[in-house]
Every structure is written in structure tokens, then in C-alpha cells.
Amino acid sequence: MSLRVALLAFALAFLGSLTAPPARSQGAAPDSLGAFFKGLSDSTDASYGAQSIAIDTTGLDSLAANALMSPPRIKKGRGRLTLAPLLGYHRAESVIAGLTSRIGTPARGWLSMSGTYGFGNHEGRYAFGYRRTLVYHGLRRTRALADPGRILDGATRLDAEIEYARSSLAFMPEHAGHRLWNIEPVLSGKGSASLYEQRGATGSLTLWTGDWRFIAGARHAIEESMPVVTDWTLFNTSDAAPPNTQAKSDEYTEPFGSIGFRRGDWEFAGLIDARGGGADRWRLRGVLGKSLRLGTSLKFNAQFEGGATAANAPRQRRFEIGGDRAVPSLPLGTGGTDHLLLGKFEFVEAHDVLRAIGIGHPDWLVLQPMATFQTGVVWDDPAQRDVVFSKPPSNAWRSSMGAGFAMRVGAPEPDVLFRFYLGWPVGPEAGTPEVRASMSSTFDLIGRL
């Protein structure tokens, strides 16, 4: 009897299997799309391998079902103290060393502290800051709020920030580059802008919305000059270090503001910075940047910068034109006038040069050919007027060209390039040929927006 039942069951099962295909074929229309994508998915599984795709889901259903009522306690790293070393060298400070730290949460804000000690001038530098995000619509993640904001598609953010600091600041900071972790001053004494001391408090509000960034704030500060305390360099000990430009002693309260714009799809960005502080201190600066595709493997980047300040503005507010970010054949510190015009043009080609010529190289060393041209002028208004627009003297233009290699670093910003090139002067009084190395973003005169 049981045999019969088993045979019957087998027969039914067999019949079922026979009848199954027609049933599937009848239902093929709605299900076959799923089957089609399932087939692609299976192919993906095979290419990745079971070692990567198999996720342990044991017990996950019950954890998920009770997530709201009894959420598991899992330790997260939010609010931890972060510490990072600071190291640098400058002729006005000698070796400096210190620490920077930050602690906070997205809800409570971020407290930052940093301090360094200069072993040459025996002075300390410190900064205490607090930043809190008041409004945020966008990617609300711990990391997104821990870092300073930026223009992001679909994100709006309003930050309030206060800071009290005693700092060593660079003249013409927009062209100065990085002060810390900069090896060039150690090697040759060059590559670092003159410094002055600023002590004071700053409060600001920053709004990022759509393609725009707005900053408004106020500052009270005391500024002093800094003398040269060492002329030591690793490879150029016989030659004195460049002088440290003397700042004018000043105490002031100023409002400041900035409007920035960036459209990634247009590959266009713009910036206007303004500082107040009275008739003898105001300062205005604007930059435009635009990239163009030239064919499929060549890119052209252009930046235009203009600036004006009060005719009697202190030296530390005036404009300079030398250095990697301006006219590289001229040294940092060139200028010190109340007006500036600068144009920077750069061509970057896509091909990996070392691979193209068949030279073996580490996988990370991808060198792309590049060429640059810079031209600019700094001048004082002949009539000593406090004006924004003034005609530059035609004989004051200085230019340089360069050719070399660019390497995409991709960090901390995706468009950061390391550039290594030979720059030479074009025209009279445009400096001397220099081998230059610098790391900056495509629109380095605009910076992070």
C-alpha cells in the first residue's frame, strides 16, 4: 500500500514537473524581466566570487524587526577626540611643532584647538574655535558635518563659527600656499611667503545653498611684524634667507564677506572677497575660473584675478604677484601695491607619459603633460586714489611660461594636481627660470567653495 502511495506521489510529482514548464511559459511575460536581470546578477556573483558577496544575515531579521523597540547598542566613533601633528619651518620662526585637535558631534558642534611652538622666535601660536551647523539639508552624515562645508548639489547648510587665535599669517594669503608641512623652505629658503602676527577674535556665518556660498562676519585683531630669526637652509646655507616683509602695526575691527559660485557641469567658478575696516583698510578681490575641453584628451583651464585695496592700506593687505599660484618666475613677495590683475592659463593632456614611452614606473606615478602661461601686473594708482578700477601701466606686465608634468592626487579634493614643471620668464624683469613643484586644485586662486 505504501509502495502504491509512494508511486502515486512520484507520479504526481513527475506529472507536476511535466506540467510545470507550460505553467512557467504562460507566466513568462511578467517574470522574464526579473529572470533577465537575475541572470545578469548571477553573472556578477560569479565574477566577484562567493568570498566577497556572501553576507551573514543570521538573526538579522529579528534584529531588524525589533530595531525601533530595542535598538542594539553599538559603539560608534562619534565625538571622539582627533589629534594631528603640525610641523613646519620658516625663517621668521625656525622649526615649529605642535598639535591640532577636534572634538564634537553634529548636534553639539565642533570644538577645535591647535597650538604650535616656534623654536627660533620662542613664541607660541594657538587657536580655539567652535563651529556649529545651524541648518542642514543634504547628506546628513557624521563626516559631512565634521568637515567644513562645501557647495554640494541639493545641499543647504548654515554654519556659525567663532575663533580666538594668535597666528602667523602669510602676506597675500591667496597666493601663499601651505605654510605647514612645506618642505621647500627647509631645502632652499624659498617657497614660503613672509609672515606677520595676528591676534584677535573672529565670528562668522557661512551659508552654502545650491551653487552658492556666502560668508559674512566680523573680526577684531591686532597685527604686528615678525623679524627673521634664522637663515639656515639645507642646501643654501651660504646665501641669506629671503627677508621677511615687515607688516605695519595695526589694530582694527572689520566686517568681511564673500560670495562664491561654482557649477561643476559648466566647469566654472567665481569668487568675490571683501574686507572693510575703514577708508584706509578696505580690500576687494575677485576671481573667475573656467575649464574647457579641447577634443577628447586636452583640457584648458583659465583663471582671472583682480584686486584693489585702499591706497594707504597696510602692507599686509596689499597685493603681490610672485609665487607658484601667480607668476612662478617671480619670487613670493613681489609687489605690495594697491591693485592687481592676473591671468593664468594651463593645458593638461590626458595621456600617461611614462607608459606612452614605455618606461617602467610605479603604479601610482601617472604623469600627464602640461603647459602653463601666466601674466599679471601689480601697480599703485598713480594719483593715490581709493578706487576699485584703475588703469594698469602697460610696461608693468610680467609673464612666465612653463612646461612639465601634472599628477592627479585626488585628495583632499578630487581635482588636486601635483605639478612639476620648468617655468621661465617672458619679457623683461619677469624673474628667472625656475624648476617648480606645487600641489593645488584646478582653480587654486578660488580655493575650496
Added chain:
Amino acid sequence: MNSTRLIACAATLLLLAAFALPREAHAGTPGTLPQSPLRGVPGGPTLAEEDTIPIPSALLPVYVVTAPRVSLDEILQRVAEGEARRDSLMLDQSYTLSARITYLDADEKAPTGAKTRVEYASKVYKKRPDKVREIPLRQKSDYKDQGEGIDIGAAPTMREQIASFAFEPRARGRFRFAIQDRRIVGGHVVYVISFTPRSSVDPLPEGRVWIDTNDFVIAREEFWYRGISPAPMFFKRIDSCVVERTKVDGKWWVVSRLLARVQVTSMARFFAKLSKEPLTPTIDFVGVQTDWRINQGLDDAVFSGATK
């Protein structure tokens, strides 16, 4: 009796003839269903006898019919609109997120030395306009900090730009698109559209997407950085990123799985070794989103415990 049988037989024959003959008569009526000249032609199509479609009585000239087909531009436009429509109709979501990071060596060879470094799971709730709550369910890691610093968090937006980034109106101009394939699957026309960066200087990926034209929504995407790395000092190549979407409740296309295989450079491995968190040549990432619930009317109280 015999006569009765004869009458019955005759009646039966007449009845049969009454059912049978009229059909033959209709079928043979000239002008109603004409005899096809193709019928019986060797090699010609076999036509069903019961076919009621009038058959042409003579061969007709061949006409090439040209009709407007959806252009590539129109597909791209419709995909952007389809994705926007999909996003706008979602009011709330909940799903279970599971992720895994595996270190291995699979640089142009079969995978070896695979080791799971992180396993993470969470329950995610989202509601318009920007509410999100993510409840970690599980976290296993053999990093020094036990994975405390891991940030696989979910964003409050319901846009899935990981699938649609190349089709976003602002990004479209930076890619060149082409129709790679067109298939009819289960009553759906599925287009395979490839995209490549217009400029090889730009660190942008190339790839392809599968578009279900019933909804004009991206159903699957594969992209990669093989010719150019977004960060050459750290990533040698990104061999493959796969974004798989599933249809939930018969109408919502949502990301169900995300996979990525990254080849890291010797420099990145050097720095990782210095920080005593050595890297393998390859890193695989897999994220799976299951148990989708969409537009279930999530209460605001769900988000009261959210950490901002």
C-alpha cells in the same frame, strides 16, 4: 421498423450535412475568403485553415515602413524624468542595509587570500522632506578601532544618484552616450545605454545602464575606472561597480545591491602598512538593501530618536 431506421439514418446524415456543408460553402465562397495563391506553394508559409484574415489574392509590393523611433536624446531625457518621477512619488522608505568589506588579492588573477574586514547591518527609515534614522544592528570588524569610525550611513534623500549620476541633467553634458543593445524581455523594451566621459582628462567613470522603458528607470548599472583613476596615488583602478535595482510592490525601482572592486596602489599599501592597518591589493565592497517598505506612512515618532 426498417423504414424508421432509414428515416433516422437520413435525418442524421442531413443533420451532419447541415453542420458540415455550410462551412465548406462559406469557405469556398469567392470574394469572401479568397483562395491564396501562396497556399500550397513549396516553401511558402503554412496558413491555418481556420484563419479568418482575408488573404490577398495576389502578391503585393514590399514597402519599407519608416516610423519615428525613440531617439537617444529622448531616452536620456525620459530617464531623467523617470528618475525624478520615481523620487518624487516616494514619501517614506524603510529597509535593512547590510554591508561587507573584504580584503583580497584579485588584481588580474583569481581571488586569493580573502578576509572579511567589516560586516555592518542597520535598519534605515527615511521620510520626506529630510528625515532619516539609521539604527545599527550589527557591526563586526577587525580594524584597530573595532570599526567605530566606520561611516556607511544613509542619506536622507530618496534619490539614488549612485544609479543615475550620469543621467542627472547637470552631468549629462560631461558624458557621451550610445545605444549598445535593445531587447524585448517579457513585454518590456530594455535599452542598454553606454556612457563614456567626453574628456579623458576628467576623472569620470565609463559604464552602461539597463533601462526599462516601461518606467524609463535605470534597472541596473555597471561602471568602472579602468583607463583613468579618480585618485591615481591611492587607487590603481576601480575594476567594477555594479548597482542592481529591484522592483518593489510592482512599481518602485530601488537599489537592492551595490558591489565594487577596487585595486589599490603600492603607495596606498605602503602608507597603510605604516599605520599598521595593512591593505591587500584588492578591496571588495558589497552592500545589500532588503526588506523594502515604501510609502507605508511612517510616523514622525520613528525619527524622534534620530541623531542629528
